[in-house]
Amino acid sequence: MEMKSVLVLGGGFAGLEAAIFLRKKGFKVTMISNRDYFYIYPTSIWIPTGEAEFEDICVPLKELSDVHGFELIVDEVKEIYSKERRVVCANGEYGCEYLVIAIGSGKMKHEGSEHFLSICGEPKEAIKIKERIDELIKKGGGKIAMGFGGNPKDPSNVRGGPAFEVLFNVHNHLKKLGIRDKFELTFFAPMEKPGARLGEQALKMMDIFFKRLDIKRHFGKKIKRFESDGIIFEDDSKLESDFTMFIPAGNGHPVFKNSDLPLNEAGLIKINDYCEVIHDYDESPEFYNVFAIGDSVALDGPDWRAKQGHVAEVMARNVAFNIDAISKGSEERKGYMSHINILCVMDSGDGAAFVYRNDKGGKMIPMPVVGHWIKKAWGWYCRNSKLEKIPRIPGL
Template identity: 35%
Template sequence: MPQIVIIGSGFGGLTAVRTLRKQGCRDPITLISPRPVLFYYASLIWVPAGLRSEEDLTVPLDKFFKRHNVKYHQGTVTGLNDRQVQTDNGTLAFDSLIIASGGRFIKKLPGIEHIYTPCEGYAPTKAYSDRLAALEGGTLAFGFASNPKEPVAMRGGPIFEFLFGIDTLLRKQKRRDKFELVFFSPAAEPGKRLGGKAVKALLGEMEKYNIRTHLGHKMKGFSADAVHTEGGDIASDLTLFMPGMTGPAWAANSGLPLSEGGFFQADAYCRVPGFKGIYAVGDGGSHPGPQWLPKQAHMADLQAEAAAKNLLAEQQGQEAQHQFKTELICIIDTLDKGVLIYRNSKRAMLMPKLRFFNWAKRLFEWLYLRPYR
């Protein structure tokens, strides 16, 4: 029977499993990842307020794997070689492969060790939260950047959420007046891929809540008490920063075509060009689409669905016919309210800040994780 291997136990990898089984696939599926868990990164924004713990965000996948007849292989991928996936815990042969291993943040700026990158996981987010709780006052800096070789490779949404959420938290704690909040970005219009109205609204919210901005200046690096840019330094007692993204470390040993930014090249059907039966989805891939094509879980899910369906069609000798849907859905949460942003190929929509969207984000978390618990 054809051997299907999936790399990654994140959003894209698990959606691929569910789609394959839903489509009636009974072939053996092996999933590779360092840990047999799904970590729900989207709710890290609530950690500083004490609303989520590591246990809340970490979902063991043993039951899910059993229900879907998936063989789990614990290991870290190191490369590919002649239809085999190489890991630090052995080699696995495959007939079809879905790469959903995610990307990684570019850590080249001098002094990057002085900042906290929340989307790297729970540990840095909790460390930042503990530092914040211990501070009696000072300047808090929040920023994000992109990959200069592939500008779409950024993740700015969570930084907006941390910024507004911590502003709300400090106000609830009645100590906002002891802190200055600064938002910085080398982009003159940060968050532009969310749409022009969204950028205007987000910057308007910053002005409304007395959050200083430092925009349009190339990054130079960091130190323990400052952010350094070509437009001057920003004093900072605590810095939250999301660097630009690139592909996984093992991409260079894959033998697969890579984009200029270091991601696996993939077409509109999520196929890696020139390699039959190999697909790339999620943050680790470089896919065709508009300049605002997001690096987010929802996009990984949409690409994984298309990849799984095309994989099965290819096994049956048919042409791929499922292109992934291009869509951006984002709720910028402010801890007690939220702003809904939606964009597709035809329109961009911004809904006003409402408490309903905070509730909707919490409900979506529960609904999304339910199939994996």
């Protein structure tokens, strides 16, 4: 029997996991990615302090395509015609029987964005962050501000964790160098209580951390614009900064505007529990065989929901299962909504905190020293299990 074809757009957590599991089900899989490597974002937080090299965070997609037997096309997706399952790229046009969209998200625009760098942006920005911090170290001191922004139209796209992690790591790096007292570190965010979705106990713990590490807080004021030497807020007050690291909240990927995809107010793709794209003009998504997963989608669920790599991977495995079921004429489906939780090991360079949030509330458990090594071990596991050098732990 001829293998059915699936086109997977994107080679991040969502796209790669979908390609791997669709191959396990015997589909002919083609992946289109504009980068030729899979980037392990969670462990990129160590690049700015030199604890990891850029190459340590990248896994070549060619190597992954050889191991799993999917075809890899490195190209830029420009337009998506989901009704026809047709995709226009910079160097060609592609069609398929099943389409899986996993090209991540776009970023909220901010005035003066040339004056900050983001750890969640283009991967190579992490190297520039390191250069800017190193320059200040060479100079002998300075003011560093790190923070994140909101998206009022879709709060599930706010990403604050890595800003805490990079700042705590920078603190520890400077302390090790014996020059922490020469620096002023500030954490800023427009919300009154950044991190509130992790629960009250987590907020209290973060407060303790900030005080103990002598990190200043600047919360509750909307950001007006970024300048070369600081951040201007809604009341025209200024936070001075020699270097600013800022994570804009996510919104719809710009490519989605060049498509017939159904989008929410923030420009993200509307899907059902099975990750089938729900077109505005049609109540029968099963007719189109178009799926969207990971940071590209409008996530449904409780107020505190957040987009994370592990949710992206659950969606991807579900989609592989659902496509297989559809192709066999089975009614069985797997949904993502029951898997919504927040789960991460928030690193500080000398330890970490285990953060967990579900319907019942949030928990933040300190894990001095060992937490740091758990996150390191996870990074190693992520790379080697995807390359099939070691067996997978189910669900991880």
